[in-house]
Amino acid sequence: MTRLLLVLLIVDAALLAVLELFFLPLRVGGTVPFPVTVLVAAVTTPLLVRLAGRLVGPRAAFAPLVAWVLVLVVVGLFGPGGDLVLLQDWRALLLIAGGALPSAMSIGGLLAVPSKRGAADRG
Helix, strand or coil: CHHHHHHHHHHHHHHHHHHHHHCCCCEECCCEECCHHHHHHHHHHHHHHHHHHHHCCHHHCHHHHHHHHHHHHHHHHCCHHHCCCCCCCHHHHHHHHHHHHHHHHHHHHHHHCCCHHHHHHHC
């Protein structure tokens, strides 16, 4: 059951990465860049990491982040039809930082907390 949950979280991270890439060039009024997907990445990717850490285990918490980054790079650089989907400006850097940094902090928080089994084994 836990493996199925982990697979679902990984698939969710991959789908979110694709959607965030495709909506990254969104503009308001046709002129002003509005990268709302950065906010989506900053909220959902750490949430998936925390869910994987709580439901599957702290060592599996990195899996959604790795899937998100891999899909972002592969689809962004080698997109459909060979197109470059990942924009070459500040919005791409903001998307990568907005998704990866909070998720890495979540992984650090999950790994820093001792597990209940480990505390029971020690004493």
